[in-house]
Every structure is written in C-alpha cells, then in structure tokens.
Amino acid sequence: MLSIGELARLAQVSPRTLRHYDQLGLLVPAQVDEVTGYRRYELRQLAELRRILALRDLGVGLDRIAAVADAPVEELRGMLRLREVELAAAIDADQERLRRVAIHLDALERGELMSLDVVVKRSDPVRLASIDRVAPGYGNENIGPLFDEHVPGLRARLAAADVQPGRFVAHYEWPDDEGNVLVHLGFEIGEQPFDGDDDIAVERLPVVEVASALHRGAPVDISDTFTGLVRWIEASGYRIVERSREITLEWAADDSPTNVIEVQLPIAAA
Amino acid sequence: MLSIGELARLAQVSPRTLRHYDQLGLLVPAQVDEVTGYRRYELRQLAELRRILALRDLGVGLDRIAAVADAPVEELRGMLRLREVELAAAIDADQERLRRVAIHLDALERGELMSLDVVVKRSDPVRLASIDRVAPGYGNENIGPLFDEHVPGLRARLAAADVQPGRFVAHYEWPDDEGNVLVHLGFEIGEQPFDGDDDIAVERLPVVEVASALHRGAPVDISDTFTGLVRWIEASGYRIVERSREITLEWAADDSPTNVIEVQLPIAAA
DNA sequence: TTGCTCCTCACGTCACGTGAGGTGGC
DNA sequence: TTGCTCCTCACGTCACGTGAGGTGGC
Numbered sequence: 001m002l003s004i005g006e007l008a009r010l011a012q013v014s015p016r017t018l019r020h021y022d023q024l025g026l027l028v029p030a031q032v033d034e035v036t037g038y039r040r041y042e043l044r045q046l047a048e049l050r051r052i053l054a055l056r057d058l059g060v061g062l063d064r065i066a067a068v069a070d071a072p073v074e075e076l077r078g079m080l081r082l083r084e085v086e087l088a089a090a091i092d093a094d095q096e097r098l099r100r101v102a103i104h105l106d107a108l109e110r111g112e113l114m115s116l117d118v119v120v121k122r123s124d125p126v127r128l129a130s131i132d133r134v135a136p137g138y139g140n141e142n143i144g145p146l147f148d149e150h151v152p153g154l155r156a157r158l159a160a161a162d163v164q165p166g167r168f169v170a171h172y173e174w175p176d177d178e179g180n181v182l183v184h185l186g187f188e189i190g191e192q193p194f195d196g197d198d199d200i201a202v203e204r205l206p207v208v209e210v211a212s213a214l215h216r217g218a219p220v221d222i223s224d225t226f227t228g229l230v231r232w233i234e235a236s237g238y239r240i241v242e243r244s245r246e247i248t249l250e251w252a253a254d255d256s257p258t259n260v261i262e263v264q265l266p267i268a269a270a
Numbered sequence: 271m272l273s274i275g276e277l278a279r280l281a282q283v284s285p286r287t288l289r290h291y292d293q294l295g296l297l298v299p300a301q302v303d304e305v306t307g308y309r310r311y312e313l314r315q316l317a318e319l320r321r322i323l324a325l326r327d328l329g330v331g332l333d334r335i336a337a338v339a340d341a342p343v344e345e346l347r348g349m350l351r352l353r354e355v356e357l358a359a360a361i362d363a364d365q366e367r368l369r370r371v372a373i374h375l376d377a378l379e380r381g382e383l384m385s386l387d388v389v390v391k392r393s394d395p396v397r398l399a400s401i402d403r404v405a406p407g408y409g410n411e412n413i414g415p416l417f418d419e420h421v422p423g424l425r426a427r428l429a430a431a432d433v434q435p436g437r438f439v440a441h442y443e444w445p446d447d448e449g450n451v452l453v454h455l456g457f458e459i460g461e462q463p464f465d466g467d468d469d470i471a472v473e474r475l476p477v478v479e480v481a482s483a484l485h486r487g488a489p490v491d492i493s494d495t496f497t498g499l500v501r502w503i504e505a506s507g508y509r510i511v512e513r514s515r516e517i518t519l520e521w522a523a524d525d526s527p528t529n530v531i532e533v534q535l536p537i538a539a540a
Numbered sequence: 541t542t543g544c545t546c547c548t549c550a551c552g553t554c555a556c557g558t559g560a561g562g563t564g565g566c
Numbered sequence: 567t568t569g570c571t572c573c574t575c576a577c578g579t580c581a582c583g584t585g586a587g588g589t590g591g592c
Binding site: 290306 | 554556563564
C-alpha cells in the first residue's frame with residue numbers, strides 16, 4: 001500500500017492531482033482511513049494512473065478518460081481516432097495563425113499599420129435603392145465628382161417617396177474596353193416598401209465572403225486603404241472575385257477625420 | 271455614436287464580449303450614460319475593436335493585447351515575433367502528440383494493451399548495495415535461479431550489517447562473446463552509512479532518461495513486457511543506450527499476481 | 541517533541557456564455 | 567402598451583496550483 005505522497009512521487013505528479021482524480025472518481029484510492037481521511041493506494045493503481053497520465057498528455061480531457069477507463073477497447077480506439085482528427089485540426093489552425101502572424105510582420109516591415117484591421121467575414125444582407133452611373137475610371141478623381149453630383153439628389157428623391165435612406169453604399173463593376181466603370185450608388189432601405197422608379201433600381205447585394213478594411217478620414221486617401229487590402233488578400237492566399245463595395249458607416253464632411261468607410265472586396269480561396 | 275448592440279453586430283461579436291473588454295479597460299466606451307449605464311461607442315472604436323479581435327484570433331491573450339494597444343509599434347512587432355515562436359512550439363507539441371496517438375493505435379491493432387503504460391522520465395537517483403553474478407544468458411530461465419540463489423543471502427548480510435534494505439533492483443550488462451551476462455543484484459540503501467565488503471559493492475546508478483513500463487504478476491512473463499517496451503521505443507524514435515534495470519516495487523511471492531516490477535530501459539533520441 | 545505528511549475548504553486561472561432579475565427607449 | 571435592448575451581478579468552464587488552517591504519524 002502506498003500513501004498519496006508515495007504514489008505521487010512514483011508517478012511524478014502532485015498529491016493535489018491525485019486528490020483531484022479521486023474527487024472526479026477517476027482514480028479512487030483502494031482504501032480511505034475513516035478517521036483521518038488518509039488515502040491508501042495499491043501499487044497496481046500506479047499502472048492505472050500511468051494510463052490516465054498518458055491520455056492526459058495526449059490532450060484528452062479527464063471526462064473522456066473516465067469514459068474509456070472501464071469501457072471495452074473499442075471505445076479507447078474510437079477515442080484515439082477522434083483525438084487524431086482533433087489534433088490535426090488544431091495543428092492546421094495554428095499553422096494558419098502562424099501564416100497570419102508572418103503577414104502582419106511583413107506589413108509592419110513595410111510600414112503598413114492596417115493589416116490588423118482586415119477582417120474576413122460574410123457580408124451583411126443589404127437591400128439597396130441605387131442608381132447606375134458611368135465614371136471614366138477608378139480613383140477618387142473619377143468617382144468623387146459622381147458622388148457630389150448624384151447622391152444628394154438620390155437622397156432627396158427617396159425622401160420624397162417616403163423612404164428612409166440608411167447607410168450609403170457604392171459598388172462597382174469591372175471596367176469596359178475603354179476603361180469606363182459602371183458605378184452603383186445607393187442607400188440601404190431595409191425592408192421598406194419601395195419598388196424604385198425608371199432611374200432608381202432596388203437590388204439586393206448577394207451575401208458573399210469579403211475581406212473588409214476600414215477607411216477613416218477624407219475619401220481622397222481611400223486608394224491607400226484599397227492597396228493595403230489588396231496586398232493583404234494576395235499575401236493571405238485569397239483572390240478577388242468581384243469589384244469592391246464601399247459602405248459609408250459615418251460621414252461628417254468631405255474632409256472630416258471622423259468619416260468611416262468600410263471597403264469590402266469579395267474573395268475566394270486562390 | 272453606436273449602442274453596444276450596434277457595435278457588436280458590426281464586429282460580429284456578442285455584447286457580453288464588449289462589456290468584458292470594457293471591464294478590462296481594453297475598449298472603454300466613448301461615453302457611458304450616468305443614469306442608465308448605457309454604453310455609447312464611436313465608430314472609430316470599431317477599428318480599435320477589429321485590431322483587438324485580430325490579435326485575439328491569433329491566440330494572443332487579452333492582457334498582452336492591452337499591453338501593446340497604446341505602445342509603440344516596436345512592442346507590437348516584438349509581441350508578434352514572440353507569438354510566432356509560441357505557435358511553432360504549440361504545433362511541434364501537437365505533432366508529437368499526433369505521432370504518439372498513432373503509435374498507440376498501432377499497438378492496439380496488434381492487440382498490445384500496454385503502450386499507454388509506457389512513460390519516459392529521468393530515473394530516480396539510486397544508491398545500491400549489490401553483488402555481481404554471471405548468468406548464462408537473458409530470460410527468466412537464466413536469471414530466475416540467480417535470484418533464488420543469491421537474493422535471500424544478500425538481504426541477510428545487509429541486515430547483519432545493520433543496513434535496512436529498500437527496494438530490490440537488478441540491472442544488467444551487455445553479454446560477452448559467449449553470451450554470459452553480468453547481473454547486478456542489489457537493494458536500495460538510501461544514504462545509510464555502508465561501504466560494502468569484499469563481495470557487496472556500493473554503487474550509484476546514473477540518473478538517465480529511461481522508458482519505463484510496469485510488469486505485473488509472475489516474473490516468468492516479464493519478457494512480454496520487455497518486448498512491448500522495446501517495440502514502443504523503436505516506434506517512438508528512440509534507441510536503447512544501456513541494458514535494462516528492473517525495480518521491484520511490490521513482491522508477494524514468485525507467482526503472485528500482485529507483484530509489480532518496473533522495467534526501465536535507458537534511451538536517447540535515435 | 542519536532543518536522544514531515546496528510547486532511548479539507550476555497551480562491552484563482554482565461555475569455556467569455558448563460559441565466560436571473562430588473563429597467564429604459566421606441 | 568408591448569417587444570427589444572440594455573443594465574448589473576454571479577455561476578460555470580478546465581485541471582489543477584496555491585495558500586489557509588488544522589491534524590496525524592514517526
């Protein structure tokens with residue numbers, strides 16, 4: 001017979017661990033002194049304990065160890081197979097994290113500070129009242145004037161139709177052969193009843209996987225955010241499958257530093 | 271300004287998470303209503319929150335995120351490098367676990383049940399009073415008679431010298447050209463003052479890395495335990511660097527099922 | 541008799557999830 | 567006025583480590 005300390009020393013664990021296993025019913029002492037509460041173990045329990053510790057060191061939870069302890073070998077086999085799958089998944093997840101850490105460090109080397117702002121998510125479902133206009137190209141110098149010219153009018157016409165405009169959303173199509181870009185300018189309208197008119201279309205943006213970055217401040221600098229986002233996407237092993245969406249989360253004035261625009265680029269695994 | 275629910279939706283986290291970050295001082299609302307306690311966030315805090323979540327998803331603890339939040343970029347860089355090292359270590363550890371799971375599953379296929387009993391550890395420091403005898407080979411049929419013949423006498427002579435014998439320990443040397451094996455038969459004597467005599471030597475076994483398995487029952491079957499242990503060692507990428515040690519943890523009678531003998535094989539990475 | 545071992549609570553860890561019980565805003 | 571949101575506790579999670587406070591055995 002062994003005292004708790006002797007068994008602990010043989011197995012190189014703490015007495016506290018053995019008390020814990022006793023409490024869980026995982027390894028109950030062969031005898032317990034009724035007066036003093038002293039635990040007494042048999043030597044064959046060292047073998048039991050070793051099995052418990054071996055499974056524990058494989059990362060198996062104590063509840064699952066208890067579950068296979070008195071079960072047929074089949075159970076043990078199944079549990080080990082499960083653990084194999086879990087471990088493979090954990091390794092994958094950590095390797096993915098490792099890749100992302102490397103990407104952030106690369107971005108830091110280049111002085112880019114935004115890589116940590118990028119989020120991959122599914123876009124929110126959006127119902128939009130929008131107009132289509134053609135710009136002579138991308139970039140704020142081409143798009144900006146379009147906004148100034150058409151957005152106030154759109155807002156006014158929605159109000160006239162008793163529709164509360166929500167957030168402002170712009171999205172783009174690929175340029176045609178001459179470089180002209182079809183731009184959709186719209187406001188979220190939720191589920192308010194509205195069918196559009198001969199100029200205003202009502203559309204739902206498909207819910208897709210997007211990489212998203214936040215742009216703050218004047219829209220003139222939005223191409224920096226855009227460039228950083230594209231770089232992040234390439235480094236992360238995605239490819240862009242659609243043109244960008246820009247969601248204006250907050251807008252004070254054209255040059256206000258409190259402006260916040262979310263830039264979304266639909267992506268897929270490269 | 272955003273309510274807690276709005277910010278939570280934008281960032282796809284729970285309000286509870288935001289309250290938690292508030293409590294930790296990690297992301298404190300721009301305003302808190304003094305009467306109702308309602309939290310109000312500014313939109314620029316969404317960018318802060320995204321950075322926090324990005325680091326969290328890399329497995330960085332919230333305390334460390336807080337530590338780099340207002341620190342110079344150098345801190346962030348250092349923290350990410352540290353995380354790189356930690357992640358690599360975690361992956362290594364999980365891959366090692368994966369290998370061991372595979373070894374156990376293999377052993378189960380072959381019907382061996384003991385692989386989970388094997389432990390790698392450093393041997394305990396042992397001071398031994400022992401005699402050297404020559405056996406005509408390994409195996410219980412060669413070693414057993416030696417035990418029967420010499421062990422009782424050794425015990426008696428130690429008692430006569432006022433030395434309390436501890437656990438019985440046998441260890442072996444490599445066989446010579448004719449297959450003769452030098453066997454050391456001894457008892458642990460701790461630090462009791464004793465220098466031996468012309469037959470009994472006092473020795474300290476070097477503390478080394480060993481693979482250890484427990485044998486239960488009659489010593490006749492100890493070769494099964496031995497075989498399983500050797501197989502485990504090979505499958506696990508170790509090699510045997512010295513002959514075995516056998517430590518008798520419990521001994522009732524020659525054929526008692528409560529006998530427990532620990533078999534240790536000194537190992538090194540293959 | 542003095543150390544050493546043993547005992548039973550019970551808090552702390554990490555990042556929240558999940559009620560309970562109650563109130564404020566549209 | 568009714569739902570929806572928000573609030574503050576406070577327990578539970580996982581496998582013990584770490585005291586606190588006290589007693590038993592050599």
